[in-house]
Amino acid sequence: MNKTVNVLSVSGGKDSAAMWIYATKELGVEVLPVFADTGHEHQLTYEYLNYLEQQLGPIKRVKADFTKRIAKRRQYVQEHWPEKLVSSGMSESNAREVVQRALAVLHPTGIPFLDLCLWKGRFPSTKARFCTQFLKVEVIQEQVYEPLLIEGCDIISWQGVRAEESLARANLPEREDGEGFSVYRPLISWTAEEVFEMHRRHRIEPNPLYKLGMGRVGCMPCINCNKGELFEIARRFPKEIARVAEWEQLVGMAAKRGAATFFFSPDGAGSWSNIHGVVEWSKTTHGGRQLDLVKAIEFEDVPACSSAYGLCE
Ligand code: SF4
Known part of the structure; x- marks a missing residue:
């Protein structure tokens, strides 16, 4: 009989951590966290x-x-x-x-996203x-x-996805067959509260970013980041904004064309020149036309602890 391996994708976020805790501490299933x-x-x-590894066991780390x-791209450009x-x-x-300008930067940096x-x-x-396809799906495959x-x-x-996250996820089954493997989504009907309860029950902390106002944990920022999340990232982590710039x-x-922006303007008008322009927009209201004075003050006055999930005491 073939050996079965339970591969569990770990992102550093609350859902995959809760799934790992659940598998290990409550079901007693041996998993391969990746x-x-x-x-x-x-x-x-x-x-x-690193903290999760100390609490639950080793993680297999992979990167694209x-x-x-990039070598092929250099050749094509030339x-x-x-x-x-x-x-x-x-x-x-x-x-x-x-051509010279492009060739000057077309060298691998070892940072997969870049x-x-x-x-x-x-x-x-x-x-x-x-990004998901090349940085996660393909490399794990x-x-x-x-x-x-x-x-x-x-x-x-x-897979640590939950129905309440989006309409697309709400339609996913708990189990299905994939290409060469089967899929199990044990958290599909869980709420965010149940996810944090799983952490509490086994005395494992969630990622500290949740107490720093982040609604989700992943790329910093993610391309799906909304206006409020970007505001929070920019006021707390200006180094991340500088890196993206x-x-x-x-x-x-x-x-x-000699230019690239991390975010595209929602109306497709290309009105944002770069990440700094989008950060300024995150401080505005009324479709980006007015500076929101309350937000401008909040941008400078950063609370030590705040959580979209009520994790702060
Ligand atoms: S930017 Fe967002 S969607 Fe893309 S890989 Fe990172 S977390 Fe996933």
Whole structure:
């Protein structure tokens, strides 16, 4: 009989942590926790993963490598961009400059999220959400599932999604067959309160970011981040905003049009020039036309502890 391996995706967020606690402490199931590192997480999440390892056991950490894809992109830029740029109306000398500018930054940095964007010449967006596929799904498939399948194991993929998170998730079944493995979603009918209760019952802390006003934990920021979350990130973690601003410069150099922004404007008008512009928008009200004075004061006056889930005493 084939050995069954319960692969549990750990993100550093509350749901996957609760699922791991539930599997280990309440069901007594042996699991293989896997973390796909995007290189775009908050330092507190990396520290929290170390804490979870001390409490629950080792995590297999994997990350995507874009070295070969970036090398191919360099070759493509060298061979095809000059002609394409000139045929679009650019002068030959300007085309040479654009090519040199892109080649200057088309080198792998070892930071998966940044390397993905350099390779693509753009950031992912809510409409072109390729980050999950390349940074998580593909890398777990290649580095975890495929070796297990070669060994002849049966895989059950434990996914910590909940119906109340979104309409799409509300329609997911608790169990289904995937490609070469089966899927189990033990938390599908759980509430956020039950997730935190699972932590409390076994005296395991949730990620400290929840007490710092974050509604979700993942990339910092995530492309799906809303106005309120961005406001909270910007006032608490200006270093993350500065890092994204640096990435916008680099990815912009790798882009044919010479610019790239982390967020796209919701009306598609391209009115935000960069992350700093979007942060200024997060302080506004009335569709971004007026500066909200209360929010402007709150931006400077950051409380030590606040939680969207009522975790603060
Ligand atoms: S957390 Fe957000 S930005 Fe990060 S991979 Fe997932 S969707 Fe993309």
